[in-house]
Amino acid sequence: MKIVFFVRDLGLGGVERCVALVSEGLIARGCEVSIVMLGGNRNLWAARTGSAKVIDLSETWQGKKPWTWLAGWRAARQQIKDADILIAATFLMPLYMAYAVSRGLKTRVIGWVHGPLFELDQFATMNPIHRKACQYIYRRLNELVFVSEHARDSLARWLKQPIGDGWQVLPNFVDEEQPKVYPDKPASHTLQLLFVGRIAVEKQPHLWLETLECLNKKGIHAKLTVVGDGPLEDWLKNTSKARQLDKQISFAGHQSNVGDYLNAADVLLLTSSFEGCPLVVLEAMPLGLVVASTNAGGVYELFGKRRSEFVVETASGEALAELIAKQRRPELSIWLKQRAKHYSSEQILQQWMTLCLAPPTINLKSVDTENTEL
Structure with missing residues (x-):
């Protein structure tokens, strides 16, 4: 054929x-x-x-x-x-x-x-x-x-x-040629957040800053790594500095292989206005990386009946921080590895x-x- x-x-x-x-x-x-x-x-x-x-x-x-x-x-x-x-x-x-x-x-x-x-x-x-x-x-x-x-x-x-x-x-x-076996992560008191994608309006980067601020108010120390670039990169750097969040954000730039970053993270942050079927979530699943996402269309289908444990209905930093704070990450990690088999x-x-x-x-x-x- x-x-x-x-x-x-x-x-x-x-x-x-x-x-x-x-x-x-x-x-x-x-x-x-x-x-x-x-x-x-x-x-x-x-x-x-x-x-x-x-x-x-x-x-x-x-x-x-x-x-x-x-x-x-x-x-x-x-x-x-x-x-x-x-x-x-x-x-x-x-x-x-x-x-x-x-x-x-x-x-x-x-x-x-x-x-x-x-x-x-x-x-x-x-x-x-x-x-x-x-x-x-x-x-x-x-x-x-x-x-x-x-x-x-x-x-x-x-x-x-x-x-x-x-x-x-x-x-x-799931792209099964991506590395699947990593050494265990060292224990840390800092919650490692990760965003992978374009720094652009449709990804709502203002929610990253709001989420960090809300986690700080809850006494949860978190750092965000941004893998990617885009038209709002300078805005994000300047605004994070003005809001005294620049020490909590690091920029990795565009990377062709994000496996190491996914493995090092505790939570994958997805804040899109809309999505079809996000590949980065499918990369995160077999690693057991827990996702905190806005209700961006196709993403919620990946989690079936457990969507409420990964997706917020209101696109706000407060809602995302609240979800992250209550997620049972060890349990969800095991479930995601099993869920990846469906894809x-x-x-x-x-x-x-x-x-x-x-x-x-x-x-x-x-x-x-x-x-x-x-």
């Missing part, structure tokens, strides 16, 4: 990581996989995409140069003419090109939706032309794959239509294979995040 993914490029974003890991898994199961880069030539996942055919069309077709469109369309169509499945790995450029080049062909087209587009559009206010174009195409694709039920329900709200028969939920999975690569990749091999619009049974013994 030949499967083609359309991506912008293979940078370090969550979507790109998902493409690399799913491609790697499908190849291991006998599929022939091509990854077509439409908007850039970066491949920062070369170690995980070595068996895939990576094709750079970013010079052939450029969205802002109309005189390249026909050549780009022809080059992209050439890549899928004998493909069984074409997967648009995200919206905008990959979605547009997948729809355009598949017209008149028998190639099966699947749209992959990683985030809650209704909330994303509310937050970022999508360009009206792009909004109409994406909605037009999503309404005409018979098959869509979502990383969470929340992302699926969000798209239905955004399109103002019921959930389609060909809409499947296949969550992200094993073997289980999720088997569902991908079932989707690829089955007739279109088959209704797969996704991971049951609510009705589970755990």
Whole structure:
């Protein structure tokens, strides 16, 4: 079976990581996989995409140069003419090109939706032309794959239509190539908090400062390590200093492997406004790292019936500090290690294979995040 993914490029974003890991898994199961880069030539996942055919069309077709469109369309169509499945790995450029080049062909087209587009559009206010174009195409694709039920329900709200028969939920999975065995952490009287991701508005970094202040008021000494960078980094440094919290925050910058930081932490802080299926939580689970999160959509599905032990309903530092203070971390750590088995690569990749091999619009049974013994 030949499967083609359309991506912008293979940078370090969550979507790109998902493409690399799913491609790697499908190849291991006998599929022939091509990854077509439409908007850039970066491949920062070369170690995980070595068996895939990576094709750079970013010079052939450029969205802002109309005189390249026909050549780009022809080059992209050439890549899928004998493909069984074409997967648009995200919206905008990959979605547009997948729809355009598949017209008149028998190639099966699947749209992959990683985030809650209704909330994303509310937050970022999508360009009206792009909004109409994406909605037009999503309404005409018979098959869509979502990383969470929340992302699926969000798209239905955004399109103002019921959930389609060909809409499947296949969550992200635990990357089992990441190191899993670490030495025991030394005992410490300081609670080690960790944030991993972009320092940006949608991650609500003001909640990090509020959480530290509320923990201080409770007499809980805590330090926060921020792994990542972003547009609000200077604001965070200046504001933490002004609020006399700078001694409690350290900045590690962007890191390609966060396993050591996850292992050293006591609590993973997730304060997003919205999420699809956060990979960092799936990295934390097999290590038994307890999570304290805002109610950011798809994240709560990872915890099933125990969501209240990991997720606050009110996005405030006070609520997060209260949750952290009452979490029974040794017990929750054991539970998370067991819960991670529900998101094993073997289980999720088997569902991908079932989707690829089955007739279109088959209704797969996704991971049951609510009705589970755990």
